[in-house]
Amino acid sequence: MRSPHTASLELWGVRKEFGSFTAVESLDLTVPEGSFFALLGPSGCGKTTTLRMVAGLEQPTSGVISIGGRDVTGTAAHRRPVNTVFQSYALFPHLTVLDNVAFGLKRKRVPDARAKARAGLETVQLAHLGDRRPNQLSGGQQQRVALARALVNSPSVLLLDEPLGALDLALRREMQLELKRIQADAGITFVHVTHDQEEAMTMADTVAVMNEGRVEQLGPPAELYELPSTAFVANFLGRSNLVTGSVVDVGEVLGVDVAGTRLRVPVGRVSAGSTGVGAVVQLGVRPEKVRIVANGSEPTSGSNVLGPGKVTDVSFTGVSTQYQVDLGDLGVHEVFAQNSSGAPEVRVGDAVRLAWDVDHTFGLAGEPARSGQ
Amino acid sequence: MTTVAPGPAIGVAAPGTGAPGTGAEDVAARRAGAAGVGLMLPGTLYLVAFFVIPVFALLATSLYVPVPGGDVGQFMPAFHWQNYVTALADFWQPLARSFWFALLATAGALAVGYPIAYLIAVRGRGRPLLQGMLLVLVVAPFFTSFVLRTIAWKQILADDGYVVQALHWLHVLPPDGRLTATSFAVVVSLTHNFVPFMALPIYASLERLDPRLVEAGGDLYAGPWTTFRTVTLPLSMPGVVSGTLLTFIPAAGDYVSASLLGNSTNTAMIGQVIDTRFFRLLDYPTAASLSVVLMAAIAVLVGLYVRRTGTEDLL
Numbered sequence: 303m304r305s306p307h308t309a310s311l312e313l314w315g316v317r318k319e320f321g322s323f324t325a326v327e328s329l330d331l332t333v334p335e336g337s338f339f340a341l342l343g344p345s346g347c348g349k350t351t352t353l354r355m356v357a358g359l360e361q362p363t364s365g366v367i368s369i370g371g372r373d374v375t376g377t378a379a380h381r382r383p384v385n386t387v388f389q390s391y392a393l394f395p396h397l398t399v400l401d402n403v404a405f406g407l408k409r410k411r412v413p414d415a416r417a418k419a420r421a422g423l424e425t426v427q428l429a430h431l432g433d434r435r436p437n438q439l440s441g442g443q444q445q446r447v448a449l450a451r452a453l454v455n456s457p458s459v460l461l462l463d464e465p466l467g468a469l470d471l472a473l474r475r476e477m478q479l480e481l482k483r484i485q486a487d488a489g490i491t492f493v494h495v496t497h498d499q500e501e502a503m504t505m506a507d508t509v510a511v512m513n514e515g516r517v518e519q520l521g522p523p524a525e526l527y528e529l530p531s532t533a534f535v536a537n538f539l540g541r542s543n544l545v546t547g548s549v550v551d552v553g554e555v556l557g558v559d560v561a562g563t564r565l566r567v568p569v570g571r572v573s574a575g576s577t578g579v580g581a582v583v584q585l586g587v588r589p590e591k592v593r594i595v596a597n598g599s600e601p602t603s604g605s606n607v608l609g610p611g612k613v614t615d616v617s618f619t620g621v622s623t624q625y626q627v628d629l630g631d632l633g634v635h636e637v638f639a640q641n642s643s644g645a646p647e648v649r650v651g652d653a654v655r656l657a658w659d660v661d662h663t664f665g666l667a668g669e670p671a672r673s674g675q
Numbered sequence: 676m677t678t679v680a681p682g683p684a685i686g687v688a689a690p691g692t693g694a695p696g697t698g699a700e701d702v703a704a705r706r707a708g709a710a711g712v713g714l715m716l717p718g719t720l721y722l723v724a725f726f727v728i729p730v731f732a733l734l735a736t737s738l739y740v741p742v743p744g745g746d747v748g749q750f751m752p753a754f755h756w757q758n759y760v761t762a763l764a765d766f767w768q769p770l771a772r773s774f775w776f777a778l779l780a781t782a783g784a785l786a787v788g789y790p791i792a793y794l795i796a797v798r799g800r801g802r803p804l805l806q807g808m809l810l811v812l813v814v815a816p817f818f819t820s821f822v823l824r825t826i827a828w829k830q831i832l833a834d835d836g837y838v839v840q841a842l843h844w845l846h847v848l849p850p851d852g853r854l855t856a857t858s859f860a861v862v863v864s865l866t867h868n869f870v871p872f873m874a875l876p877i878y879a880s881l882e883r884l885d886p887r888l889v890e891a892g893g894d895l896y897a898g899p900w901t902t903f904r905t906v907t908l909p910l911s912m913p914g915v916v917s918g919t920l921l922t923f924i925p926a927a928g929d930y931v932s933a934s935l936l937g938n939s940t941n942t943a944m945i946g947q948v949i950d951t952r953f954f955r956l957l958d959y960p961t962a963a964s965l966s967v968v969l970m971a972a973i974a975v976l977v978g979l980y981v982r983r984t985g986t987e988d989l990l
Contacts, residue, residue: 380894385895388887388890390885392885392887393891394892
């Protein structure tokens with residue numbers, strides 16, 4: 303059971319309808335044991351509904367949910383080996399912090415529940431506040447109590463519903479690292495729901511990007527970032543410059559005609575269904591991969607080049623400078639440049655070209671209208 | 676119950692004004708204090724006229740002695756503490772019975788009122804129209820007079836009424852058994868009359884209950900019943916305590932139910948005795964001392980109860 307590749311949580315064809323509204327559409331997911339899994343998406347994408355179905359707080363309209371190899375579809379929440387850290391913490395106001403943490407242990411009739419609860423409070427460094435009431439604690443402390451209350455039961459899967467949403471930025475960053483450490487120490491499968499792409503990428507080893515009740519793409523954060531497979535992922539996870547064209551050359555490297563300019567993309571980096579001649583594809587590149595080619599200089603060979611266009615904005619942000627370049631019919635493109643060699647040399651109004659490595663280009667199926675958020 | 680005598684604004688803590696500050700703050704606080712006193716004046720005068728003075732009159736009357744050689748109902752001021760000893764010696768039984776009946780009625784009203792409140796507040800959550808309709812049904816008995824409702828019980832529990840007939844037929848009640856003129860009838864009527872007082876405060880508590888706490892209970896391995904026992908019930912205790920107080924206090928002093936549905940021997944409640952002493956026998960000192968005893972006993976019981984349930988902040 304404890305082998306690293308056992309699936310700790312599996313969903314097959316899980317679907318949830320509320321009246322005529324479909325919150326989750328036929329979802330298939332496999333979460334390996336011991337992983338830190340993030341469900342990332344905008345509000346209303348079905349991620350919280352999915353989490354609640356795993357917790358047993360909602361019943362799926364159809365489909366099967368299994369935890370640790372056991373089918374739990376239709377099993378009541380209190381009989382499932384999962385615990386939830388609620389978005390609002392949902393600490394019991396009438397119980398002390400210690401009794402809150404001991405609650406689940408007492409229900410399971412674990413011997414020495416209070417001693418174990420005290421040990422649980424120690425892992426979140428709050429042992430000294432056990433006698434307080436939850437409303438006497440700060441938001442960050444309440445968050446830790448909620449975490450301890452769930453963790454202390456050693457669930458098969460720990461569910462976190464936007465647990466850091468109410469914290470300020472510095473505290474959120476601190477808690478992200480702490481959660482990661484606790485997850486690594488405890489070895490418990492974490493399923494983390496969030497709309498914050500940076501949080502998902504920082505913490506999770508696998509991210510599932512959800513949109514309109516479906517998983518758009520699933521994989522390690524770096525893979526999703528480097529090789530998004532839909533326009534939604536390309537824009538929700540970080541930012542992307544996207545252009546649409548049609549395939550004119552096939553082979554190891556596809557040639558794509560974009561408004562008269564020939565761009566190239568390795569065929570392995572194209573997720574479009576059809577890559578034959580004439581197929582419509584979208585090509586994308588991340589803004590930090592793009593170089594600005596000022597008037598008079600030449601791009602390196604093996605680059606895709608677009609332009610010329612006009613610089614419409616230069617924003618200096620300290621570590622980097624962000625440029626907006628208007629390419630006319632191809633839209634406004636973004637460029638993030640590290641300030642490793644002093645102040646930027648390009649100014650608003652300059653005519654520039656944009657260049658990037660062919661290997662940094664990615665290709666998507668070509669319905670250009672579908673944008674993120 | 677204390678009253679604040681109208682006087683200079685300084686030192687009178689009106690709601691919203693804090694401790695005396697310094698300088699300009701102090702002036703502002705004093706002005707606000709003056710406004711507060713102005714607002715409290717009508718209520719204070721009303722309480723002095725219709726509560727404080729009558730209570731003193733009641734206390735004084737309880738110590739009066741008959742005028743020597745005077746008519747029935749003629750008394751003169753005295754400090755005759757013996758009145759209390761006599762009153763308690765003669766009437767401890769109806770007094771104790773009043774508290775016993777009030778306790779039974781409170782338990783009955785809780786047993787009926789809590790599920791009603793739970794149904795409306797928790798099951799009806801998210802359906803405001805249904806909740807509103809059910810709340811109107813809870814309050815509907817108030818649309819008819821208290822006395823009428825009690826008389827209605829007399830009809831329902833009458834010897835030839837369907838309830839008694841059915842109980843005879845089922846052999847629950849012996850052939851010569853009856854329900855009117857019994858303790859049962861009195862307690863049933865008391866319970867019925869006070870169910871809304873019980874249900875409404877509990878409804879208010881349950882309505883405020885965060886449903887996510889109930890979900891958290893389920894998430895932490897508590898089944899529906901355990902979640903109710905460990906989460907919902909403790910969080911609705913403020914409502915339960917107010918409901919039981921609103922039921923117990925008036926029920927202990929009630930005399931309509933006992934007069935209309937009881938008998939003269941073993942269902943008499945203290946309210947009836949006070950009524951008889953005062954209006955029929957014109958024995959004002961005994962009636963007054965019994966009233967004082969009733970008030971004091973209720974005050975002590977309520978104090979102990981509130982302390983025991985840890986809901987002092989309700990008072």
